[in-house]
Amino acid sequence: MEKIEDKNQQQEEEQVVNPWEVSAKEGGKIDYDKLIDKFGCQRLDQSFVDRVQRLTSRPPHVFLRRGVFFAHRDFNDILDAYERGEKFYLYTGRGPSSEALHLGHLIPFMFTKYLQDAFKVPLVIQLTDDEKCMWKNLSVEESQRLARENAKDIIACGFDISKTFIFSDFDYVGGAFYKNMVKVAKCVTYNKVVGIFGFTGEDHIGKVSFPPVQAVPSFPSSFPHLFSGKDNLRCLIPCAIDQDPYFRMTRDVAPRIGYHKPALIESLFFPALQGETGKMSASDPNSAIYVTDSVKDIKHKVNKHAFTGGQESIEKHRQYGANLEVDIPIKYLNFFLEDDAELEHIKKEYGAGRMLTGEVKKRLTEVLTQLVERHRRARAAVTDEMVDAFMAVRPLPSMFD
Numbered sequence: 001m002e003k004i005e006d007k008n009q010q011q012e013e014e015q016v017v018n019p020w021e022v023s024a025k026e027g028g029k030i031d032y033d034k035l036i037d038k039f040g041c042q043r044l045d046q047s048f049v050d051r052v053q054r055l056t057s058r059p060p061h062v063f064l065r066r067g068v069f070f071a072h073r074d075f076n077d078i079l080d081a082y083e084r085g086e087k088f089y090l091y092t093g094r095g096p097s098s099e100a101l102h103l104g105h106l107i108p109f110m111f112t113k114y115l116q117d118a119f120k121v122p123l124v125i126q127l128t129d130d131e132k133c134m135w136k137n138l139s140v141e142e143s144q145r146l147a148r149e150n151a152k153d154i155i156a157c158g159f160d161i162s163k164t165f166i167f168s169d170f171d172y173v174g175g176a177f178y179k180n181m182v183k184v185a186k187c188v189t190y191n192k193v194v195g196i197f198g199f200t201g202e203d204h205i206g207k208v209s210f211p212p213v214q215a216v217p218s219f220p221s222s223f224p225h226l227f228s229g230k231d232n233l234r235c236l237i238p239c240a241i242d243q244d245p246y247f248r249m250t251r252d253v254a255p256r257i258g259y260h261k262p263a264l265i266e267s268l269f270f271p272a273l274q275g276e277t278g279k280m281s282a283s284d285p286n287s288a289i290y291v292t293d294s295v296k297d298i299k300h301k302v303n304k305h306a307f308t309g310g311q312e313s314i315e316k317h318r319q320y321g322a323n324l325e326v327d328i329p330i331k332y333l334n335f336f337l338e339d340d341a342e343l344e345h346i347k348k349e350y351g352a353g354r355m356l357t358g359e360v361k362k363r364l365t366e367v368l369t370q371l372v373e374r375h376r377r378a379r380a381a382v383t384d385e386m387v388d389a390f391m392a393v394r395p396l397p398s399m400f401d
């Protein structure tokens with residue numbers, strides 16, 4: 001059963017998670033079990049990890065192994081169909097609100113790249129320049145410029161051009177896509193959209209009318225140049241769980257207009273440097289590490305702003321060890337340090353007080369610097385012509401090969 005969220009009820013419980021706001025109960029952490037329960041999605045357990053490994057004959061991505069992608073909707077249906085020899089397509093996106101992506105934004109894209117390679121399936125990436133123009137009060141032109149800049153960062157994640165279509169709403173919405181938007185819009189009452197997204201009478205109608213734009217890439221008929229005659233193709237959406245409200249709405253509507261419900265695979269939030277009460281956010285520069293940060297910036301941010309579970313003096317630290325539950329360097333290493341044995345070693349030594357916070361921060365700085373440097377090199381190689389090529393409305397003849 002889909003659960004349609006009520007914003008007021010959410011606020012009463014103090015934990016707020018929606019596409020625009022992620023904050024835990026006062027002083028606490030995001031309670032993901034509660035979120036799964038409230039949203040009505042399922043936990044992604046070890047049996048899925050094993051099944052993905054078996055079906056793709058490759059080791060599961062570190063984000064899957066470590067439970068970063070922790071929830072799903074109907075992922076089992078996607079795998080059942082795949083096992084029967086039916087392919088699917090992937091859909092993900094980005095709202096271009098800032099010049100540079102932060103590390104949290106990279107997570108769904110890195111994971112989507114792995115899924116594309118492992119399952120050999122096509123991918124559509126939506127750049128919601130219209131969304132950010134309305135929510136962030138950016139001009140149309142500035143939103144379009146940011147969309148292209150962000151497309152370069154996305155391409156730098158290594159997507160296969162023969163299987164990937166990137167589009168911006170301002171450029172692509174129309175035709176079959178728009179017809180699907182209207183079909184969706186007719187099925188969603190004002191009361192329902194208020195219930196799901198918490199809009200108020202003060203919000204402009206652009207916001208109220210936006211959700212169908214993010215809904216319809218879930219339907220293959222929105223892309224006739226790619227999926228003509230393949231109306232039964234299933235869609236899998238990788239994203240962080242903040243995007244779930246859009247797809248609860250989509251899944252509610254889909255069967256009423258004759259389409260499959262999209263499946264989802266959803267991640268935890270890469271936390272802010274200050275702690276796990278919220279997600280890393282582009283609007284607070286000190287909470288986030290950007291893909292454009294220099295080695296010096298990264299070192300400074302980790303040393304100065306990362307909340308740690310280390311004790312206040314070395315003596316106490318040696319005696320009690322670090323509290324790993326709240327330690328941001330450990331959380332970050334859990335996302336980005338691929339070597340399982342090294343991660344376990346660090347956790348054991350740090351937790352027992354034999355390793356100091358400074359040593360863990362130093363290792364984290366190395367890991368993040370390597371990641372950001374690799375990204376920077378890849379992005380520098382992305383030309384305007386490549387952006388045009390990824391964004392060209394064209395068939396992808398070898399998208400399932």
Ligand code: TYM
Pocket residue numbers: 019091092093094095096097104105106107108126127128131214237238239240241242243267268269270271279280281
């Ligand atoms: P946006 O630009 O806010 O975020 C882009 C993607 O990054 C995820 N994300 C995070 N993941 C982990 N940790 C974080 N701290 C973090 N912050 C953001 C988001 O969940 C998202 O997957 N409206 C969307 C754009 C969009 C979209 C989609 C996203 C359009 N269609 C389909 C996912 C799937 C947005 O503004 O995302």
